[in-house]
Amino acid sequence: MEEQIRFKNHDGEKLAGTLHLPDEPSQFGVVLGHCFTCTRHTTILRELAKDLTREGFTVLRFDFSGNGQSEGEFSQSTYSKQVTEMQKAAGIVAAKGASWIGMAGHSMGGLISFLAASQTPGVNAVCTIGSRITAMKATHFLSQTQREILKSTGEVSFTSRGRFLTITKDFFSDADQFELQKILQTFHKPLMIVHGDQDEIVPVKEAIKAREISNGSIKLEIIADADHMFSREDHREKVSLLVVDWFIEQTEM
Numbered sequence: 001m002e003e004q005i006r007f008k009n010h011d012g013e014k015l016a017g018t019l020h021l022p023d024e025p026s027q028f029g030v031v032l033g034h035c036f037t038c039t040r041h042t043t044i045l046r047e048l049a050k051d052l053t054r055e056g057f058t059v060l061r062f063d064f065s066g067n068g069q070s071e072g073e074f075s076q077s078t079y080s081k082q083v084t085e086m087q088k089a090a091g092i093v094a095a096k097g098a099s100w101i102g103m104a105g106h107s108m109g110g111l112i113s114f115l116a117a118s119q120t121p122g123v124n125a126v127c128t129i130g131s132r133i134t135a136m137k138a139t140h141f142l143s144q145t146q147r148e149i150l151k152s153t154g155e156v157s158f159t160s161r162g163r164f165l166t167i168t169k170d171f172f173s174d175a176d177q178f179e180l181q182k183i184l185q186t187f188h189k190p191l192m193i194v195h196g197d198q199d200e201i202v203p204v205k206e207a208i209k210a211r212e213i214s215n216g217s218i219k220l221e222i223i224a225d226a227d228h229m230f231s232r233e234d235h236r237e238k239v240s241l242l243v244v245d246w247f248i249e250q251t252e253m
Helices: 043-054 079-095 108-119 144-153 169-176 180-186 204-213 233-251
Strands: 002-008 014-020 028-033 058-062 100-106 123-129 155-160 163-168 191-196 219-223
Touching: 002 079, 014 043, 014 079, 028 043, 028 079, 028 108, 028 233, 043 058, 043 100, 043 233, 058 079, 079 100, 079 108, 079 169, 100 108, 100 233, 108 123, 108 180, 123 233, 144 155, 163 169, 180 204, 191 204, 191 233, 204 219, 219 233
Parallel strands: 028 058, 028 100, 100 123, 123 191, 191 219
Antiparallel strands: 002 014, 014 058, 155 163
């Protein structure tokens, strides 16, 4: 069963979410985060949520503030803000009876899941899908011209997925506080990375690098011929199978 819900972040902004409930009440839950400038309705998240629910998980996918149907301005987005929103979402799942909670996300949503899990004792395991979790620099997002505009004006505008958006220097200064390589080295919860070897946005070498930094403690699954959005149905099916089976292993269901 799907239920459309609203819940507030720390700033009082209402976030839109889709709560997936299994046939029977469950003590196992998963929160899903979406990619940069995306929404909770990306195909990969919708299909993954349904597959997890079919196996008995309570699942919440939601729009970060400033995206989709959630309140807030995109220009006010920071990793710190999104981490707290993931934590709020985990609280919703816990309130539905989940005592075991996993986090997963696609692209940026995977990074936010990883950061939130590193800060939240009640999160038991995390899976990133097509995510960069070793470093985050302006060069990963912006062209040379855009970086110059950001430096001189403190903000830069761009078009993404049909939206005209603005990002500020605060987004990058906030990101700089997260020492991702140190977090990877000290992260002791179960972590799986799923990545396509034809990812045109986040090269697969980023996933391999993350595993190397972690001294091999990460489970790494590389899907042959898959792009960043896992646009082929058979690739998304592989992602779902890997993620669902891995979460089941972690819960010892």
